Amino acid sequence: MAVDTSARTPTWTFVDGDWIAGNPPLIGPTSHAMWLGSTVFDGARWFDGIAPDLDLHCQRVNRSATNIGLKPLKTAEEIEQLAWDGIGRFEGKTAIYIKPMYWAEHGQMGSVVAADPESTRFALCLFEAPMHTAKPSSLTLSPFRRPTPECALTDAKTGSLYPNSGRMIIEARSRGFDNALARDMNGNVVETASSNVFMVKDGVVLTPAANRTFLAGITRARVIALLRQAGFEVREQTLSVEDFMGADEIFTSGNYSKVVPVTKLDSRDLQEGPVTRKALDLYMDWARSSNDA
16 A cells, blocks of 8 residues: 555544644654654554444554553544544545554653653554555465564554565565565465465365464454355364465455455466455455444
8 A cells, every 4th residue: 555645645533632634743752652663553444434444443452552562642532533533634535544553652661662652642643545455466475474472563553563564565566566465484475565365266265364473354254254154164274375375265354455366376377256246245344334333
């Protein structure tokens, strides 16, 4: 996803009790977050008058803050209400990305590397970002791996994990692909560089088992539940690269674009299949009916 932080993109940020238009300068060179990476964030979406699972995203950012050693300054309910306040500042014609964030300003006394939870700051940034739902994507196997919980803060949605995702995408695009299929340290497929991944084989939907090396996303859980309710068999299990190379269908899920068909995996071409289309339809039907309720 490309985010234009210039004045061309309508953006509102809530920080220190006020809404500020544009891209305010919030972190300086002595901030712990800029120097040592103590940041967490989450991302929800508003489109067509709805914000699916906004409450769950607001809850998760607080869990991420706690897991990284920061101090949540807002309740999930307060963040959700602020998000709706911010949504009202836009024209309502373009989809919006909703991004709550926490970061540390200072390190602890005697150990600057560790963030001081009492210096935690909060911001909520909303900006226009068109949806790319159902736009086909191509994948290639990444040479890079996802870390284990012993090696990195995999239990938080922290900015410090994303340079690894970034290099996966850069390397994949250098070879003509949109995104990368990522493995864990044992060589099992876990996700793509920026989304969760599913495959379909003989009518059964399969997705990598959550093993704490990747973010088992909110949209992923919603898609699994909706497919099961619709009568599909959905298995969360250990999956290999060979499993994906033999799949009948592959699709990804994520907050930014919801459900996206994969039409190429390395040298193999695939078609957008009926289960992929059904997954997107089920998600959108659920999102709109939940809003109506």
